[in-house]
Amino acid sequence: MSSQTVKTIPKRKTREEILELSAPLFARHGYDGVSMRDVAAAVGLTQAALYYHFSNKDQLYLDAVAYEFREKEAALKAMLAGNGTPWERLERFVAGLARMMATDKDFLRLVQWVLLDTDEARQSTLAKQVFRDMFVAVHDLACELDPHQDAHLLAMSIFGLVIFHFQTGATRKFMPGHRPHQDDPEVLARHVCELLRRGLAAADGEAR
Amino acid sequence: MSSQTVKTIPKRKTREEILELSAPLFARHGYDGVSMRDVAAAVGLTQAALYYHFSNKDQLYLDAVAYEFREKEAALKAMLAGNGTPWERLERFVAGLARMMATDKDFLRLVQWVLLDTDEARQSTLAKQVFRDMFVAVHDLACELDPHQDAHLLAMSIFGLVIFHFQTGATRKFMPGHRPHQDDPEVLARHVCELLRRGLAAADGEAR
């Protein structure tokens, strides 16, 4: 029945599929490490078809990264929403961020690529788009936690404490004192929160 | 007079020059972002000449990174040597690392590229070669600072607190609360040491 072309249903499906399948490629190999041929092969199309959906490789990359980041936006915001004391919210955020970094390696790697990007325009676009909201929220939280500190530095330190552990994930296992349970995001979150709360002062009265 | 060929004098000069000039290129654009043509142009040779000194691009890259890392090794070790209380040594190290990261952007970027490398062999080689000695020293220092904590996690946190600030250097200026003096390595070092010493407990008796 119905010889009429049923073209209203699968509309725009391909474009999203391209973004979804190319994002992991860019995450693993970076912009220069992925060719249009690679993307086409992953999606199951020819190169030429990609140019129907995106004007060029740069645009495809930019959209793929933005797509991946948009996917994470809701989750990231949820971590910082809600109520409770500043410390409770900090603990919730640190635990959530750690869990996300442990779970979605591609997202972490895309962040790293963006940080290494030398294209000013591309970097500022993506930075503002992804990092800014996130940073603002943590920045405000930092203000509440300790009004006397530099909130900018403190917010960055909070991110760094969590993210750096996962950035070094692959090389950490060659370092002394490594034990598997340190890869557990909950263990890391506890470590970070404890450090933020009291520093090293918790220990016995070691020299100053 | 000696008609014998006097080949002992200018030996190996070109090879080192290639390494010295290509390392900044790889630092800025990564392995895939630099072609043999680029390197040749930077050194003032033709592509073909590069293959006299290195068997292929991979080897050139590996040697260039190792060369750059070896250059930094002495400076890094000096930071951790010497005597004093653990806290004094920590402060000296944090300040030195911050200054190095602020000064030598190329070195920082090479570290980031290595962390993103998906080639297991290449990564483990470089990681052990550069990071390990460094990490061991900080790890031992962490043990002295607080024997009750996980020294592995603590050492990584110390690195992360310093390095992450510089990794985000280019994007930090788009974030709220940014002021130029935060880029000063001394300011950062003080912030990090203060955080490590007392955490946020320094503030007034905020909740918990």
Next chain:
DNA sequence: GTCTATATAAGGATAGAC
């Protein structure tokens, strides 16, 4: 040691049929 010239492959991108 470095050059010129070239082989061979891979890359981004477009034209035009269907």
Next chain:
DNA sequence: GTCTATCCTTATATAGAC
């Protein structure tokens, strides 16, 4: 929307002269 076919550029690497 997707294909085939193709163009042009850039890339790694080698051969052989000097």
